[in-house]
Amino acid sequence: MDGFTALYVFMLAAFTGYEVISRVPVILHTPLMSGSNFVHGVVLVGAMIALGHADPNDPLQLTIGFFAVLLGAANAAGGYIVTERMLGMFKAGDKKKEGGAQ
Amino acid sequence: MTANWLVSMAYFVVAVVFILGLKAMSSPVTARRGIMWAGFAMIAATVVTFFIPGLHNIGLMVLAIVLGGGVAWWSGKIVKMTDMPQMVAVYNGMGGGAAAGIAAIELVRGVEHSAMVSTLMVLGAIIGSVAFSGSCVAFAKLQGLMNKAIRLPQQNTINFFLTLLTFGLGLTIGYADEPSLFGIALFFLLALALGTVLVLPIGGADMPVVISLLNAFTGLAVGFKGFVLGIPALIVAGIVVGASGMLLTQLMAKAMNRPIRNIIFTPLTGAAAEGGEGPQGTMREVSATDAAALMRFGSKVIIVPGYGMAVAGAQHKVWEMTKLLEDAGVEVKFAIHPVAGRMPGHMNVLLAEAGVPYDKIFDLDEINDEFAQADVALVIGANDVVNPVARTDKTSPIYGMPILNADMARDVIVIKRGRGAGYSGIENALFFKENCSMLYGSAQEAVAEITAQIKAMEG
Numbered sequence: 001m002d003g004f005t006a007l008y009v010f011m012l013a014a015f016t017g018y019e020v021i022s023r024v025p026v027i028l029h030t031p032l033m034s035g036s037n038f039v040h041g042v043v044l045v046g047a048m049i050a051l052g053h054a055d056p057n058d059p060l061q062l063t064i065g066f067f068a069v070l071l072g073a074a075n076a077a078g079g080y081i082v083t084e085r086m087l088g089m090f091k092a093g094d095k096k097k098e099g100g101a102q
Numbered sequence: 103m104t105a106n107w108l109v110s111m112a113y114f115v116v117a118v119v120f121i122l123g124l125k126a127m128s129s130p131v132t133a134r135r136g137i138m139w140a141g142f143a144m145i146a147a148t149v150v151t152f153f154i155p156g157l158h159n160i161g162l163m164v165l166a167i168v169l170g171g172g173v174a175w176w177s178g179k180i181v182k183m184t185d186m187p188q189m190v191a192v193y194n195g196m197g198g199g200a201a202a203g204i205a206a207i208e209l210v211r212g213v214e215h216s217a218m219v220s221t222l223m224v225l226g227a228i229i230g231s232v233a234f235s236g237s238c239v240a241f242a243k244l245q246g247l248m249n250k251a252i253r254l255p256q257q258n259t260i261n262f263f264l265t266l267l268t269f270g271l272g273l274t275i276g277y278a279d280e281p282s283l284f285g286i287a288l289f290f291l292l293a294l295a296l297g298t299v300l301v302l303p304i305g306g307a308d309m310p311v312v313i314s315l316l317n318a319f320t321g322l323a324v325g326f327k328g329f330v331l332g333i334p335a336l337i338v339a340g341i342v343v344g345a346s347g348m349l350l351t352q353l354m355a356k357a358m359n360r361p362i363r364n365i366i367f368t369p370l371t372g373a374a375a376e377g378g379e380g381p382q383g384t385m386r387e388v389s390a391t392d393a394a395a396l397m398r399f400g401s402k403v404i405i406v407p408g409y410g411m412a413v414a415g416a417q418h419k420v421w422e423m424t425k426l427l428e429d430a431g432v433e434v435k436f437a438i439h440p441v442a443g444r445m446p447g448h449m450n451v452l453l454a455e456a457g458v459p460y461d462k463i464f465d466l467d468e469i470n471d472e473f474a475q476a477d478v479a480l481v482i483g484a485n486d487v488v489n490p491v492a493r494t495d496k497t498s499p500i501y502g503m504p505i506l507n508a509d510m511a512r513d514v515i516v517i518k519r520g521r522g523a524g525y526s527g528i529e530n531a532l533f534f535k536e537n538c539s540m541l542y543g544s545a546q547e548a549v550a551e552i553t554a555q556i557k558a559m560e561g
Contacts, residue, residue: 037194076144
């Protein structure tokens with residue numbers, strides 16, 4: 001990707017991020033932070049590729065790569081389960097409310 | 103069609119789904135759908151990566167994924183709801199660490215990059231390392247492993263020069279043809295130290311904003327790694343999170359009335375609060391029986407839950423008491439400060455867990471005018487968010503923060519573990535007011551006792 005294309009991608013992605021959550025209610029701040037924490041867990045893919053290109057005969061590269069993938073996977077898995085659990089609470093709340101209205 | 107083309111196509115779809123998922127997560131109705139979409143996209147992205155031709159070390163890769171993913175999944179599953187904020191900090195730090203690790207491999211391999219890519223790589227390495235060590239400190243603070251805000255002499259000067267030094271060294275090794283291992287190691291140590299000294303002086307009360315900021319940092323670091331590795335999906339996902347994280351940080355900071363600049367450069371410290379004139383007077387105590395009677399024979403009660411209620415796990419007891427009061431014809435409402443608990447929205451999650459219906463939960467703007475008509479404001483384990491000093495005392499560090507007007511109620515009952523100051527280290531003027539009385543004890547026990555007393559009154 002040449003410099004200017006990269007710059008445009010950067011600019012458009014930044015606007016998208018800003019726009020996507022601009023109307024979020026306060027009660028979703030924490031779950032949404034957790035959710036976006038999960039999304040940047042996609043760093044896992046980058047770590048996998050970095051480890052995949054590492055020299056199999058260099059223990060230093062392998063060690064760093066191993067931990068990068070490990071941390072990336074933890075970011076993704078942990079981020080998902082925590083967000084899922086938080087949002088699960090909201091489902092429970094909705095049910096109760098429907099029950100109360102009867 | 104080559105394998106590479108298919109992988110690129112899959113990454114493209116993944117990036118689109120991530121954006122749609124985030125969009126869905128910003129509305130309560132679609133939020134659960136959003137995280138599930140994003141989850142599927144993540145699995146897809148991981149699986150197709152194995153099909154990229156020419157990757158080595160597949161066995162090691164699988165091992166790391168199973169190990170890291172498994173442990174994180176398990177810990178995320180068992181963690182208590184009240185400890186969620188620090189878990190988010192931990193997982194975020196790990197993402198930052200992974201981004202820094204990618205940069206470390208590239209540097210060690212000595213891959214040649216253009217000037218722009220090298221710069222982005224160094225930036226990503228620094229931001230990722232800062233997010234990693236900063237998140238570790240944030241975790242330690244929220245977990246209660248580190249209670250004091252540690253402030254170095256000349257903090258801002260140290261921060262400035264450390265930042266300069268880290269960038270300087272980073273660019274030197276980033277542009278070098280064959281950077282020395284020593285230089286690389288020193289660079290990462292400096293970057294990690296930078297993250298530590300940036301977060302160390304910040305008090306626990308400001309931690310949510312800091313975690314959100316570090317979350318945005320990690321997003322940016324991941325985006326920059328996308329440029330380095332040439333994976334547009336990483337760029338898009340990372341930068342989208344970076345930008346939305348920045349906005350979210352601003353929203354949180356606004357809810358707490360603490361400009362981000364002030365949080366980073368002039369952190370709240372206990373010392374600053376002690377230096378000023380604290381509110382003087384005596385605190386009155388009240389028995390559980392009297393507290394029960396005041397509420398049971400009132401017509402309107404507003405409950406202000408805080409972190410103290412959350413750590414005591416008293417939300418279920420509180421809901422039980424609420425139902426009893428409602429059966430007796432008392433109108434009960436919950437008033438949630440924007441930063442009640444440890445993070446915006448945290449308290450809502452905890453109350454929802456206990457089964458409190460949404461229509462009883464009100465935020466600051468909705469309910470603040472109603473305190474004047476309430477017979478009792480029951481403050482459970484909340485402190486700074488009801489401190490009237492924020493309205494009146496210009497010298498107070500929390501001056502200007504929007505607070506709940508609990509002091510306007512006819513009677514204020516505060517359930518509190520002990521006499522200490524709040525999370526910010528500031529004395530609470532509310533506790534010394536004439537219409538306020540204290541009920542000391544853990545939220546769990548105190549509320550249980552009030553509940554028993556109310557039951558006894560039904561006789």
